[in-house]
Amino acid sequence: MTEILKQLSLVPKPLRYKLMLAFSLMSIIPLLICGYFAVNFIFPKYPEIGSISLIIFITLIITILGLQLAKGMIEPIAQMALDAKRIAGGDLEHSVKVTGEDEIGDLGKSLNAMTQTIKNNISELRSYGEKTKDINIDINKKVMALSGLLQIGSLISTGAELQLIMDMLVDKIAHIEDSNPTVIMILDSDTNTLDPVALANFKSEDVVRRPVLLGHGPLGRAAVDITDVIIDKNLEETSPDIEKLRETYEIKNCIIMPIILHEKCKGILMTGNKKEVYTYTTDDKELLRVFVKQVAIALENDTLIKKAEELEVVDELTGLYNDKFIKDRLEEEIKRSIIYQRPCSFVLLKIADFESYCSRRGRMAGEAALKKIAKAVSENLTPVDRAARFADNEFAIVLPERNKREADNISKEIKKKLAGVIVDPKAEAKLQTLEARTGISENPIDGASAVELISKARQRLAEDAKATKA
Amino acid sequence: MIAPPRRMVSKQLGELLIERKIIKESELQKALQIQKEKGGLIGNILVLLGFATEEQIAQALTTQYGFPYLPLKNYDIDAETVKLIPRNVSEQYALIGIDKVGNSLTVAMANPLNLHAIEDIELITNCKVQTFVSTQSDIKETIKKYYGSNP
Numbered sequence: 001m002t003e004i005l006k007q008l009s010l011v012p013k014p015l016r017y018k019l020m021l022a023f024s025l026m027s028i029i030p031l032l033i034c035g036y037f038a039v040n041f042i043f044p045k046y047p048e049i050g051s052i053s054l055i056i057f058i059t060l061i062i063t064i065l066g067l068q069l070a071k072g073m074i075e076p077i078a079q080m081a082l083d084a085k086r087i088a089g090g091d092l093e094h095s096v097k098v099t100g101e102d103e104i105g106d107l108g109k110s111l112n113a114m115t116q117t118i119k120n121n122i123s124e125l126r127s128y129g130e131k132t133k134d135i136n137i138d139i140n141k142k143v144m145a146l147s148g149l150l151q152i153g154s155l156i157s158t159g160a161e162l163q164l165i166m167d168m169l170v171d172k173i174a175h176i177e178d179s180n181p182t183v184i185m186i187l188d189s190d191t192n193t194l195d196p197v198a199l200a201n202f203k204s205e206d207v208v209r210r211p212v213l214l215g216h217g218p219l220g221r222a223a224v225d226i227t228d229v230i231i232d233k234n235l236e237e238t239s240p241d242i243e244k245l246r247e248t249y250e251i252k253n254c255i256i257m258p259i260i261l262h263e264k265c266k267g268i269l270m271t272g273n274k275k276e277v278y279t280y281t282t283d284d285k286e287l288l289r290v291f292v293k294q295v296a297i298a299l300e301n302d303t304l305i306k307k308a309e310e311l312e313v314v315d316e317l318t319g320l321y322n323d324k325f326i327k328d329r330l331e332e333e334i335k336r337s338i339i340y341q342r343p344c345s346f347v348l349l350k351i352a353d354f355e356s357y358c359s360r361r362g363r364m365a366g367e368a369a370l371k372k373i374a375k376a377v378s379e380n381l382t383p384v385d386r387a388a389r390f391a392d393n394e395f396a397i398v399l400p401e402r403n404k405r406e407a408d409n410i411s412k413e414i415k416k417k418l419a420g421v422i423v424d425p426k427a428e429a430k431l432q433t434l435e436a437r438t439g440i441s442e443n444p445i446d447g448a449s450a451v452e453l454i455s456k457a458r459q460r461l462a463e464d465a466k467a468t469k470a
Numbered sequence: 471m472i473a474p475p476r477r478m479v480s481k482q483l484g485e486l487l488i489e490r491k492i493i494k495e496s497e498l499q500k501a502l503q504i505q506k507e508k509g510g511l512i513g514n515i516l517v518l519l520g521f522a523t524e525e526q527i528a529q530a531l532t533t534q535y536g537f538p539y540l541p542l543k544n545y546d547i548d549a550e551t552v553k554l555i556p557r558n559v560s561e562q563y564a565l566i567g568i569d570k571v572g573n574s575l576t577v578a579m580a581n582p583l584n585l586h587a588i589e590d591i592e593l594i595t596n597c598k599v600q601t602f603v604s605t606q607s608d609i610k611e612t613i614k615k616y617y618g619s620n621p
Contacts, residue, residue: 339509341563343586403586404593444562445590 019074027063034059076104084111092119138283141176145287148172152294162302166198169298173271173291174200176284181251183208184259184295186267187223194223194268203250218245222256223265229256231272233279253278255288261296269295315389317367318374326388326396330450333400334443345399345407345442346450348457349377349414352435352465354393361427366393369423369434376421380414396454404442411438437465482583484512486530487522497521513581514606524605528580531603537582540568540602542612551575552616554595560617563587564609573597578604578612 038052076099083096092115098108152172155165166184174182181201185194193211202208215224218241222229231242232253246252254272258265269292313325321329330346337344351357351373358366370393377395378387390396399407418436425432439461441447446456484498493501493516501515516522532539551570552560555577560566564580565587575597579587582601591599 336509338562340511341581341584341587343590401586403590405589442590444559445556445594448558448562 019070023067023070027066031059031063073104076100076108080104080108080111087111087115092122142287145172145176145291148175149290149294152298156294156298156301159301159305162298163197165298166295169291169295170198170200173269173288176287177273180271180273181249182269182271184267184269185212185219186299187214187265194219207248217241219256219268219270222258223268226258226260226265228258228285230280230285233277250274252276253280255280255285257288257292259292259295259299261300266296266299318371318389320374320378320395321386321388323388323390323396326386326390326398327450327454329386330398330453333398334448334450334453336400337443338448342401343403343442343444345402345404345440346453346457347397347399347407347411348390348439348454348461349395349397349411350437350461350465351393352437352468354434357431357434361424361431365424365427372421372423373418373434373436376417377414380410380417404440404445407440407442411440414438435468437461437468439464483527483530486534487516487527490530490533492526492530493521524607528603528605531582535582537601537603540578540604542566542578542604542608547612547616549616555591556594557613557617559590559594560613563590564606565591566609566612566616567591567595568602570597574600576600576602578602578609580604580606580609
């Protein structure tokens with residue numbers, strides 16, 4: 001019978017009915033047939049019905065016991081089937097109740113072992129998933145950082161303003177992770193301080209904007225020692241300085257890296273976070289180092305641009321000197337004049353209504369006109385005189401050893417000449433020539449410095465424009 | 471009026487002093503050499519080297535060009551007249567206004583040949599300028615005395 005049940009157990013659902021059927025076929029039906037024969041053939045012949053009833057009663061008891069046994073065998077299987085169904089439904093925490101050491105018990109154990117294996121596999125898969133997620137986040141971080149670096153690189157190569165580049169650098173570094181407080185400080189060698197030039201994500205910006213004295217605190221020391229300072233979980237022992245840094249900048253962990261250019265420290269970069277437990281990885285450090293190098297490149301580029309500008313003396317459009325050169329020249333001529341007890345004059349010449357000329361004839365025509373005017377101005381000067389394009393439509397002339405009267409004569413001659421210069425033959429008659437206004441100043445009468453002379457000349461230029469209009 | 475070209479006065483002054491036997495040709499050459507290297511006015515260099523005194527130079531100018539010599543030390547000047555000319559103009563050109571009568575301003579100058587300076591003074595004061603010769607150090611001292619020691 002157990003063999004049959006074992007076979008039947010493969011199809012659990014109708015198991016109970018099959019068992020009932022089997023029980024009926026094997027016990028109840030033969031019993032009923034026996035009963036029938038007993039009632040019809042045996043009972044009428046033998047009047048001692050009592051003992052026969054006892055036999056029937058015992059038989060009934062045996063039958064019921066058999067039923068109980070069968071039920072005892074089938075029930076764990078049915079229960080197991082229910083448990084297996086629940087596990088299959090996803091409840092891996094559920095286990096099959098194991099009763100007895102028989103085959104059903106073995107089956108239960110096997111099922112439990114299988115469930116455990118599946119459970120282990122799933123948790124392993126889950127941890128792989130987590131790892132993949134971390135790796136993806138890491139890759140994403142690096143891709144973002146690299147694209148940021150590319151953006152900064154192109155910004156540097158277009159010669160953007162240093163402040164703009166620094167702001168962008170801070171922004172990109174802060175966003176390597178989510179909005180970390182980040183600051184770039186540049187060394188001011190005159191005051192020996194690290195001055196914050198760009199910062200992001202600090203709560204109290206006023207505090208962060210304060211300069212840091214060189215050699216003081218972890219920031220100042222990082223700049224002097226030219227070493228990285230890393231404050232994180234791996235920090236062996238804290239110090240009052242470090243605690244003060246944490247408090248001032250409201251951070252828990254941070255990396256401080258010196259910005260190095262030509263083996264000299266030009267400033268520092270600090271980025272931190274507020275996580276209670278945090279460790280900076282080698283990757284974090286390397287990525288940050290690339291950014292620090294970018295800061296150094298931006299600084300060097302800025303220095304080179306400034307140097308190139310300083311070296312430039314000629315205005316590209318007109319070929320005359322530029323404003324910076326003429327200011328230096330004027331200062332020099334004044335000094336010479338003072339030594340040799342001689343005068344020196346300065347003339348500012350402005351093209352009248354140049355803006356409206358440009359708006360009517362176009363910027364190109366305006367530039368062409370400026371070129372012609374520049375030529376006419378320089379033709380009227382001696383080799384010791386110097387002419388420059390001072391502003392958009394302004395020219396400046398330094399006249400060494402000329403006093404006011406002489407400068408006035410020269411300026412009048414230039415004005416007269418300009419009145420005859422046809423700047424654009426194609427333009428309508430009114431726009432063919434451009435008028436000039438002038439302002440003259442002289443050393444020593446109007447001052448003994450370039451600034452004084454320029455300001456006096458500008459004042460007189462305004463007076464001239466006003467007088468001509470009136 | 472055409473301004474004398476650069477260095478003409480120095481050359482003139484040097485030659486004038488040689489003619490008057492105050493300095494020797496070699497001394498002038500040495501002074502010119504120093505002027506070339508370090509700059510400065512030839513008269514000042516000659517005084518600094520001890521080849522001539524300021525008085526000798528002033529007197530040479532007086533005799534040659536007929537400018538009257540005015541020893542400023544013994545002369546009382548009206549402070550108002552001095553201040554007709556701004557301090558830095560007086561200092562730069564080494565001159566000082568000493569007397570004003572009507573439209574005529576008398577000015578004591580170390581170098582009365584500096585026509586630029588005379589023109590500038592006439593422009594500022596609107597007066598006709600009469601020149602006197604004085605020594606550079608006398609003028610410097612008088613400027614300090616009348617304008618105060620701090621520039």
